[in-house]
Amino acid sequence: MSAQTDNFSHPEFAIEIEGLSKTYKPSGNAEPKVALSNVDLKIPRGSLFGLLGPNGAGKSTMINIMAGLVIKTAGTVKIWDMDIDTDGRNAKAAIGIVPQELNIDPFFTPREALEIQAGMYGVKKSERQTEEILKTIGLWDKRDSYARTLSGGMRRRMLIGKAMVHNPPILVLDEPTAGVDIELRQQLWENVVELNKRGTTVLLTTHYLEEAEELCDRIAIINHGQVVAHDEKKRLLGRLDAKTVKLSVKESMDRVPDTLKHLDPAISTDMDGLTWLTISYRPSNINAGDIIQAVNAASLSILDLTTEETDLEDIFLQLTSSKTGAVDKRDEQAA
Numbered sequence: 001m002s003a004q005t006d007n008f009s010h011p012e013f014a015i016e017i018e019g020l021s022k023t024y025k026p027s028g029n030a031e032p033k034v035a036l037s038n039v040d041l042k043i044p045r046g047s048l049f050g051l052l053g054p055n056g057a058g059k060s061t062m063i064n065i066m067a068g069l070v071i072k073t074a075g076t077v078k079i080w081d082m083d084i085d086t087d088g089r090n091a092k093a094a095i096g097i098v099p100q101e102l103n104i105d106p107f108f109t110p111r112e113a114l115e116i117q118a119g120m121y122g123v124k125k126s127e128r129q130t131e132e133i134l135k136t137i138g139l140w141d142k143r144d145s146y147a148r149t150l151s152g153g154m155r156r157r158m159l160i161g162k163a164m165v166h167n168p169p170i171l172v173l174d175e176p177t178a179g180v181d182i183e184l185r186q187q188l189w190e191n192v193v194e195l196n197k198r199g200t201t202v203l204l205t206t207h208y209l210e211e212a213e214e215l216c217d218r219i220a221i222i223n224h225g226q227v228v229a230h231d232e233k234k235r236l237l238g239r240l241d242a243k244t245v246k247l248s249v250k251e252s253m254d255r256v257p258d259t260l261k262h263l264d265p266a267i268s269t270d271m272d273g274l275t276w277l278t279i280s281y282r283p284s285n286i287n288a289g290d291i292i293q294a295v296n297a298a299s300l301s302i303l304d305l306t307t308e309e310t311d312l313e314d315i316f317l318q319l320t321s322s323k324t325g326a327v328d329k330r331d332e333q334a335a
């Protein structure tokens with residue numbers, strides 16, 4: 001099924017957040033809790049956007065503000081170009097939220113659950129797309145089975161289906177594969193990618209770095225209520241200026257040759273007795289070719305070579321390890 005874009009315009013950004021802050025009021029003697037602090041975030045229409053962050057970073061607060069469940073302290077939020085303050089009803093209609101908890105009534109079948117949800121959203125019977133949605137989420141065969149007989153992955157898909165009944169152009173999935181086993185996770189990923197291909201803008205929050213790395217085309221990392229990075233996935237991965245090259249050499253060695261000292265290699269010997277040089281370098285300063293040349297120039301014969309790329313985990317750790325959450329907005333204009 002295609003996202004309902006007919007009744008909506010085609011804004012450049014599916015979601016536009018500016019200066020968004022949320023401070024939870026204290027209960028008792030507790031301190032007020034700043035959950036979001038001056039967040040700017042633009043989510044392009046059509047993207048499969050990953051919002052990553054450690055526990056307590058502010059992801060759920062952001063989603064709950066979009067859903068109208070939490071009242072923001074300051075800032076503006078536009079959903080499909082509609083301000084949640086001045087056009088809340090329409091803004092809400094443009095978004096379907098798949099909650100984290102598997103709160104499904106066990107005595108309804110997928111077909112019934114979708115029909116009831118459509119009724120709650122005031123979708124006329126003639127306009128309901130229950131069959132199409134059930135086919136899209138791969139539950140057509142199970143349409144008349146009680147939810148209690150469905151697997152965790154199927155229930156999760158049923159929740160996605162429920163979020164789609166009013167045909168919103170944006171789907172927000174809060175930790176969609178939490179507690180779902182690896183095989184079903186793969187199925188769900190395929191489902192989400194398919195929805196995105198058909199035009200739905202998808203925003204997902206996740207703890208699983210590999211999920212964001214595999215699925216998302218854009219990623220924002222949030223920490224301590226601030227966006228610490230936001231970029232296309234490719235650029236984000238290319239951003240950490242660090243790579244490692246490992247070379248095995250024919251010669252055995254107990255100290256670093258003088259001509260290689262500037263590369264600061266670590267020397268190790270593997271189980272087969274081969275000598276390995278591990279060299280970390282900054283691609284912006286030197287390339288692997290120069291390193292190989294230097295090793296050859298030190299009269300060492302290279303037998304084998306591997307390089308280690310930066311992955312999202314390196315970036316995530318680098319950006320979220322600081323206590324204050326250093327704000328790095330270098331590439332935000334790319335949004």
Ligand SMILES: Nc1ncnc2c1ncn2[C@@H]1O[C@H](COP(=O)(O)OP(=O)(O)OP(=O)(O)O)[C@@H](O)[C@H]1O
Pocket residue numbers: 024025033034035053054055056057058059060061062
């Ligand atoms: N109702 C509330 N009252 C007070 N503080 C809250 C409330 N809800 C959330 N917080 C606090 O605000 C901060 C952000 O929480 P939030 O749930 O948005 O983070 P999160 O990134 O979604 O984390 P998680 O992945 O664990 O759900 C946390 O420090 C949390 O303890």
